Amino acid sequence: xxxIKKIYNCLLSxxxxxGWWPLLDFRGRNPTKTGxxxxxxxxxxxxxxxxxxxxxxxxxxxxxxxxxxSSVEKALMNLKKIKAIEATAINKINIEKLKSAIxxxxxxxxxxxxxxxxxxxxxxxxxxxxxxxxxxSVWGVGRETADSILxxxxxxxxxxxxxxTKRIFSKLGFFKESADYDExxxxxxxxxxxxxxxxxEFHALIVEHAKRHYTKKLCGINCPLKKIVK
DNA sequence: AACCAGGACGTGA
DNA sequence: TCACGTCATGGT
Numbered sequence: 001x002x003x004i005k006k007i008y009n010c011l012l013s014x015x016x017x018x019g020w021w022p023l024l025d026f027r028g029r030n031p032t033k034t035g036x037x038x039x040x041x042x043x044x045x046x047x048x049x050x051x052x053x054x055x056x057x058x059x060x061x062x063x064x065x066x067x068x069x070s071s072v073e074k075a076l077m078n079l080k081k082i083k084a085i086e087a088t089a090i091n092k093i094n095i096e097k098l099k100s101a102i103x104x105x106x107x108x109x110x111x112x113x114x115x116x117x118x119x120x121x122x123x124x125x126x127x128x129x130x131x132x133x134x135x136x137s138v139w140g141v142g143r144e145t146a147d148s149i150l151x152x153x154x155x156x157x158x159x160x161x162x163x164x165t166k167r168i169f170s171k172l173g174f175f176k177e178s179a180d181y182d183e184x185x186x187x188x189x190x191x192x193x194x195x196x197x198x199x200x201e202f203h204a205l206i207v208e209h210a211k212r213h214y215t216k217k218l219c220g221i222n223c224p225l226k227k228i229v230k
Numbered sequence: 231a232a233c234c235a236g237g238a239c240g241t242g243a
Numbered sequence: 244t245c246a247c248g249t250c251a252t253g254g255t
Contacts, residue, residue: 066235
């Protein structure tokens with residue numbers, strides 16, 4: 001399974017550092033990225049720089065569930081406008097007001113409740129890093145969201161497995177599409193240095209590669225990685 | 231004009 | 244455990 005690392009190196013040299021997780025108040029851009037969403041910070045792994053950014057990442061991780069980031073960005077900008085990207089603010093805000101702010105990100109009834117639940121949890125942490133189990137106990141936080149929060153908001157070296165990861169690597173023959181989330185996660189963690197920077201970068205690269213070669217239509221035809229895996 | 235996007239939860243078998 | 248329905252807006 002040395003191939004896992006080969007693929008990482010290949011994607012990195014192909015697309016370059018991705019600069020995830022995007023932040024609203026960071027003006028930098030990634031010129032190699034598809035689309036023109038701002039907030040990426042390639043080669044800079046010092047984020048989040050403060051608690052505000054940390055909470056923003058958590059909100060984004062919840063809001064992006066099954067939704068394109070461009071939609072999440074709108075929702076986050078709405079929240080910023082009403083000064084609600086802060087746990088205490090989300091905790092207090094009128095739920096209907098919260099729903100209308102995050103409407104662009106879809107599933108607003110559920111996601112408003114999820115943000116409320118998470119804000120309460122976040123406050124209870126009092127600045128400490130949550131465990132994965134603690135995160136999973138929060139209503140609305142599943143495995144991918146928990147791992148995204150740990151990896152990008154807290155720099156904990158946990159590999160994030162998303163639908164794209166399953167699609168790409170099952171097509172390449174690493175496991176079957178129905179494989180268990182944690183088994184897939186451990187496969188990646190076992191074959192990579194335990195480094196949050198690499199995990200962050202790889203996950204972002206997988207999303208970028210999927211958008212170019214693994215949409216449901218393309219489904220990997222012409223995927224250059226096939227030659228590497230063989 | 232269907233189809234899908236950086237999932238999670240509830241339900242019934 | 245597992246397969247399936249539901250949630251909802253916005254871009255292609």
